[in-house]
Amino acid sequence: MNNNFQTFYSENAYATYALGIEIGRNLTDHIVLLKGDMGVGKTLLTKGIVKGLELTDDVTSPTFALVNVYDQGAKQVYHFDLYRLTDLDELYEIGFDDYLKGDGIVIIEWPEPVEPYLEPPLLCIEIENPDHQDTRRITLKGMNL
Ligand SMILES: Nc1ncnc2c1ncn2[C@@H]1O[C@H](COP(=O)(O)OP(=O)(O)OP(=O)(O)O)[C@@H](O)[C@H]1O
Numbered sequence: 001m002n003n004n005f006q007t008f009y010s011e012n013a014y015a016t017y018a019l020g021i022e023i024g025r026n027l028t029d030h031i032v033l034l035k036g037d038m039g040v041g042k043t044l045l046t047k048g049i050v051k052g053l054e055l056t057d058d059v060t061s062p063t064f065a066l067v068n069v070y071d072q073g074a075k076q077v078y079h080f081d082l083y084r085l086t087d088l089d090e091l092y093e094i095g096f097d098d099y100l101k102g103d104g105i106v107i108i109e110w111p112e113p114v115e116p117y118l119e120p121p122l123l124c125i126e127i128e129n130p131d132h133q134d135t136r137r138i139t140l141k142g143m144n145l
């Protein structure tokens, strides 16, 4: 597999949102994984990606629902947050396989529990907070970069 890397530095929340818009505009992958510590900016980057895909839905954290569906655009987006997932069965009960097979874009915060089951190509984004202040290091890894 040809895994390419790209690294960006974001100095503030708006820059992360703006990078998300760029990623959304150029997205060719069907699955996007968002890794990083709590509060690092995964949902904010998702808001940008959804905006870049030209959807008009309001993006909120799906922490309590496992998935939020955004459908006010040409493509649907299925936004998962698996932080509170305790059992993979919960995910398969809500039709995770169907979301993966569907035409929409699947964006997953805290994807580690399902990562072994996902087929490439996919885009993996890791957000780090190296100075423990506002700067974020955002690394994109995927075949299609
Ligand atoms: N450079 C930056 N990039 C992104 N967010 C930043 C940055 N600087 C400060 N922030 C702040 O960090 C927070 C990121 O919150 P967000 O909900 O996107 O994190 P998250 O990774 O989704 O958290 P969780 O793991 O709880 O889902 C926001 O309050 C945002 O304003």
Ligand SMILES: [Mg+2]
Pocket (backbone or CB within 6 Å): 042, 043, 044, 061, 081, 109
């Ligand atoms: Mg979040």
